[in-house]
Amino acid sequence: xxxxxxxxxxxxxxxxxxxxxxxxxxxxxxxxxxxxxxxxxxxxxxxxxxxxxxxxxxxxxxxxxxxxxxxxxxxxxxxxxxxxxxxxxxxxxxxxxxxxxxxxxxxxxxxxxxxxxxxxxxxxxxxxxxxxxxxxxxxxxxxxxxxxxxxxxxxxxxxxxxxxxxxxxxxxxxxxxxxxxxxxxxxxxxxxxxxxxxxxxxxxxxxxxxxxxxxxxxxxxxxxxxxxxxxxxxxxxxxxxxxxxxxxxxxxxxxxxxxxxxxxxxxxxxxxxxxxxxxxxxxxxxxxxxxxxxxxxxxxxxxxxxxxxxxxxxxxxxxxxxxxxxxxxxxxxxxxxxxxxxxxxxxxxxxxxxxxxxxxxxxxxxxxxxxxxxxxxxxxxxxxxxxxxxxxxxxxxxxxxxxxxxxxxxxxxxxxxxxxxxxxxxxxxxxxxxxxxxxxxxxxxxxxxxxxxxxxxxxxxxxxxxxxxxxxxxxxxxxxxxxxxxxxxxxxxxxxxxxxxxxxxxxxxxxxxxxxxxxxxxxxxxxxxxxxxxxxxxxxxxxxxxxxxxxxxxxxxxxxxxxxxxxxxxxxxxxxxxxxxxxxxxxxxxxxxxxxxxxxxxxxxxxxxxxxxxxxxxxxxxxxxxxxxxxxxxxxxxxxxxxxxxxxxxxxxxxxxxxxxxxxxxxxxxxxxxxxxxxxxxxxxxxxxxxxxxxxxxxxxxxxxxxxxxxxxxxxxxxxxxxxxxxxxxxxxxxxxxxxxxxxxxx
Numbered sequence: 001x002x003x004x005x006x007x008x009x010x011x012x013x014x015x016x017x018x019x020x021x022x023x024x025x026x027x028x029x030x031x032x033x034x035x036x037x038x039x040x041x042x043x044x045x046x047x048x049x050x051x052x053x054x055x056x057x058x059x060x061x062x063x064x065x066x067x068x069x070x071x072x073x074x075x076x077x078x079x080x081x082x083x084x085x086x087x088x089x090x091x092x093x094x095x096x097x098x099x100x101x102x103x104x105x106x107x108x109x110x111x112x113x114x115x116x117x118x119x120x121x122x123x124x125x126x127x128x129x130x131x132x133x134x135x136x137x138x139x140x141x142x143x144x145x146x147x148x149x150x151x152x153x154x155x156x157x158x159x160x161x162x163x164x165x166x167x168x169x170x171x172x173x174x175x176x177x178x179x180x181x182x183x184x185x186x187x188x189x190x191x192x193x194x195x196x197x198x199x200x201x202x203x204x205x206x207x208x209x210x211x212x213x214x215x216x217x218x219x220x221x222x223x224x225x226x227x228x229x230x231x232x233x234x235x236x237x238x239x240x241x242x243x244x245x246x247x248x249x250x251x252x253x254x255x256x257x258x259x260x261x262x263x264x265x266x267x268x269x270x271x272x273x274x275x276x277x278x279x280x281x282x283x284x285x286x287x288x289x290x291x292x293x294x295x296x297x298x299x300x301x302x303x304x305x306x307x308x309x310x311x312x313x314x315x316x317x318x319x320x321x322x323x324x325x326x327x328x329x330x331x332x333x334x335x336x337x338x339x340x341x342x343x344x345x346x347x348x349x350x351x352x353x354x355x356x357x358x359x360x361x362x363x364x365x366x367x368x369x370x371x372x373x374x375x376x377x378x379x380x381x382x383x384x385x386x387x388x389x390x391x392x393x394x395x396x397x398x399x400x401x402x403x404x405x406x407x408x409x410x411x412x413x414x415x416x417x418x419x420x421x422x423x424x425x426x427x428x429x430x431x432x433x434x435x436x437x438x439x440x441x442x443x444x445x446x447x448x449x450x451x452x453x454x455x456x457x458x459x460x461x462x463x464x465x466x467x468x469x470x471x472x473x474x475x476x477x478x479x480x481x482x483x484x485x486x487x488x489x490x491x492x493x494x495x496x497x498x499x500x501x502x503x504x505x506x507x508x509x510x511x512x513x514x515x516x517x518x519x520x521x522x523x524x525x526x527x528x529x530x531x532x533x534x535x536x537x538x539x540x541x542x543x544x545x546x547x548x549x550x551x552x553x554x555x556x557x558x559x560x561x562x563x564x565x566x567x568x569x570x571x572x573x574x575x576x577x578x579x580x581x582x583x584x585x586x587x588x589x590x591x592x593x594x595x596x597x598x599x600x601x602x603x604x605x606x607x608x609x610x611x612x613x614x615x616x617x618x619x620x621x622x623x624x625x626x627x628x629x630x631x632x633x634x635x636x637x638x639x640x641x642x643x644x645x646x647x648x649x650x651x652x653x654x655x656x657x658x659x660x661x662x663x664x665x666x667x668x669x670x671x672x673x674x675x676x677x678x679x680x681x682x683x684x685x686x687x688x689x690x691x692x693x694x695x696x697x698x699x700x701x702x703x704x705x706x707x708x709x710x711x712x713x714x715x716x717x718x719x720x721x722x723x724x725x726x727x728x729x730x731x732x733x734x735x736x737x738x739x740x741x742x743x744x745x746x747x
Contacts, residue, residue: 015052022053026060030077031068032176035221038077040108040136041176046081047104047140048147050095051088058085076129079111080104097144105137142168156298163300167214170195174218178226186278189219189230193282194289196237201251201286202293203300205241212237229275232262248290252283360398368393379407433670437608441601451478451486457511461487464510470497473526480566482634485513487531488564496520496527504531518564521598530564535633537683538745539568542713544720545736546693548578555582556691556736557590563597566634570740572627572645574691576665578734585624589614589666593626603628603641607666607674611643614667623667627689629740631681636742638681643674649688649699651706652680658699686712686741693735694719698726712739 022045029042046057058081065071065078084107091099112129142165149162158166178188192215200208212234220227236258243251259279263272355361364372375393382389385404394400457477465472474490487507497503504517508531518530547554555575562568573589575582589610596606607626614623627645631638640648644665650657661675681687686706701722705715716739723735 018053019056022049022056023060023063026057027064028060028180029176030061030064030074031070031180033179033222034172034175036223037132038074039172039176039179040077040132040139041172043077043080043084043108044104044136044139044143044172047084047100047107047137048097048143051085051092054081054085054088057081076108076111076115079115080107083107083111095144095148097141097148100144101137101141103137104140105133108133108136139168139172142166154297158298158300171214171218171221174215175221178219178222184274184277185281186226186274188222189215189226189275189278190281190285192218193230193233193279194285196233197240197252197255197282197286198290198293200237200241200255201244201248201290203241204244205238207300208237208241209234225271229271229278232259232266236262248287252286255286256280256283358399360396364394364396368396379403382407383411385411433608433612433672437605437612440605440608450481453478454485457485457487460510461489461507464506465489465503468506470503470506471495480634482536482566484535484566484634485511485515485533486565487515489529489531491527491529493522493525493527500529503529507531518562519598521595523599532564532566534745535566536745537631537633537636537742539570539631539633540712540741540743541570542716542739543736544716546720546723546734548693548734553580553583554736555580555586555734556693557583557586558736558738559590559594561594561598562633563600566632568631568633569594569597570629570631570687570689570738572625572689572691572736572738574625574627574645574693574734574736576623582624582734585614585622585667589624589626593628603630603676604674607641607643608672611666611672612670615670623665625665625692627691629687629689631740631742633745636682638679638687639676640679641674641676643672644668646690646692646694647696647699649702649706650679650681651686652682653685654707656703656706681742683742683744684710686710686715686739688715688719689738689740690719691734691736693733694723694737695726698722701726710741712741715739 025045026042029039029045032039032041034040042057042061046054049057058078061074061078061081062071065074071078084103087103087107091103109129112133113126116125116129145165146162146169149157156166157163174188174192176188177191178186180187192211196208196211196215199211212230216227216230216233219230236255239258240251240255243254246254256279260276263275355365358364371393375391375397378391378393379385385408390400390404394403397403454477458475461477462472462475465475470491472489472491474488476488476490478486480486489503491497500517500520504515508515513533515531515533518532521528541560543558545554545556545558555578556572557575558570558572560568560570571590571593573586573593575585575587575589592610592613593603593606596609597603601609610626623644625644625646626642627648628641629638629648630641638650640659642648642659642661643663645661645663648659650659657679659677659679663673663675666672688702688706698719702715702719705718709715716737719737720735
């Protein structure tokens with residue numbers, strides 16, 4: 001590839017090829033018309049190209065004029081191209097698109113004015129040449145802009161301003177080609193319909209409509225008759241665009257069939273027959289060209305955006321799988337190393353080392369073999385060594401003191417080895433759990449989100465906030481699966497607003513939609529605010545608590561919060577023991593859980609992370625339960641999450657259900673245990689959560705309360721008030737009771 005590139009760069013092949021193409025373009029476009037006058041396509045091309053290529057265009061135009069005997073008719077065009085070449089002699093090697101456009105426009109105006117002055121037509125031709133030169137200059141600018149972009153990156157970029165330049169050049173090219181007179185067929189229409197069919201097949205209905213509209217526009221610029229033959233081309237291209245997943249032959253047949261049907265419905269004329277020939281030719285050309293098509297050379301600006309979710313998902317899943325492999329491989333290596341490090345010294349090795357040089361060897365091992373072997377086995381099993389517990393079978397051993405010292409040292413080494421192995425195993429288990437948690441976080445981060453991004457609303461919100469002195473770094477507006485509007489605002493921590501309610505009010509006023517604001521989440525560098533349209537449901541929550549005897553502070557901690565996406569959480573944690581020390585543990589669990597959930601971490605991964613922190617934060621044994629209720633406010637879906645928590649009671653359609661999960665609290669050991677399950681839940685249903693200060697003997701009383709009333713305040717207060725009555729022992733633990741009821745937001 002490098003040799004071939006060097007060959008083209010160092011030889012005249014590239015220059016000759018470019019000269020030949022420019023010569024052919026000048027020859028073909030010189031005799032074309034547009035809107036009833038001579039087309040300026042050849043002049044614009046001459047203005048956009050470099051000096052050698054412009055000379056080639058002029059040469060081709062002159063050849064066409066000579067062969068067609070109409071030099072006088074095209075004198076303005078030829079003069080304009082001569083002036084362009086003269087100007088390029090002074091401007092080369094600078095090749096600025098704006099300069100090319102201005103040069104082209106001024107050359108046409110100068111040539112037209114001079115020729116009109118000679119024949120005495122200045123008064124009414126002057127305005128025409130101003131308009132004609134302006135259009136030609138803008139086309140030359142667009143063409144030069146495209147060429148300059150291709151020199152930097154050989155890709156047809158149809159995005160932003162570059163796409164506008166391509167549209168201008170394409171429309172003028174179609175208009176010029178449509179005027180070429182060839183029996184039975186129209187080159188411009190065949191070329192335009194082929195491009196339209198390619199756009200519909202590879203870029204769906206959007207690409208088909210855009211290409212079809214530009215083709216129809218170019219045909220109308222050529223002539224009304226030509227334009228009327230393809231006036232319905234955008235419609236047929238749009239319908240064909242929905243066949244993009246079929247074979248190219250199917251799409252071509254569909255395109256031909258739709259166009260023929262539209263022609264029949266609008267009435268067949270003699271021109272319609274020629275149009276049918278053009279349609280068939282374009283379909284055949286499409287079948288020939290489409291296999292060679294590659295989006296390597298074309299970009300629409302939205303290709304990467306549309307594929308971004310799939311790319312992120314694939315990469316996140318791959319990264320998660322990689323971390324899983326690393327975790328499993330490290331566990332295998334750890335087991336192998338621990339086996340290799342075990343010190344196993346057999347009794348035979350000790351016997352060989354001690355008894356080989358002993359004078360009593362024959363006495364011990366020939367006459368008392370069984371007793372000696374039994375004595376050595378006892379020594380290897382002993383943990384404490386002294387003269388009193390020395391094996392009776394080895395009473396004649398002259399190395400008894402040495403044996404006790406040796407086996408004592410070996411026993412201590414084994415004990416230390418087991419202790420280190422246990423500690424190492426605990427550390428590896430904790431590390432493995434942490435890596436597994438990261439796998440889940442990465443995997444969940446890459447999952448596709450059911451949302452529809454809204455660029456116009458994002459722009460409106462950002463402009464509104466900037467106007468009032470708030471400058472978010474990112475604004476993301478989208479509609480969720482329930483078609484509710486959500487707006488995420490990201491601020492740098494240094495310039496985050498102090499009053500988030502003011503921000504919510506400004507956005508609500510701008511969008512004319514009442515929005516609520518979730519609690520801000522601080523990542524350290526940035527602060528995120530989530531604004532959301534009111535969901536279908538809301539929850540009423542009432543909490544009552546009592547402190548344990550002789551305690552001034554309740555060791556239980558509860559919180560009610562929303563993640564801003566439509567999920568509402570009610571969390572209760574009971575720390576180990578009671579009072580202030582227990583409150584420290586429970587607050588830590590609730591605070592971390594709320595922050596992780598608000599940051600977008602799944603509750604499974606959040607609990608595992610919290611467990612790792614609780615296990616490693618202190619050498620003392622500390623733990624806390626976690627009891628959480630998650631309610632989807634769009635659908636009223638209920639999920640109960642438990643780690644060592646007490647039972648939860650649910651009243652649903654006149655029945656009371658008890659949810660119990662035999663799991664350990666958070667912080668007990670390295671591997672966390674989490675119970676989660678979904679349950680039926682709807683408007684008017686009630687959930688009762690409580691800490692382990694409530695005795696199970698009170699459950700029957702709670703059930704009767706739930707079936708007799710829907711007043712959650714009354715239910716919760718009654719449960720707290722009767723806690724001492726139903727507790728068979730003294731009241732020694734903190735008590736917290738939470739009542740939750742779902743209702744419509746409109747109530």
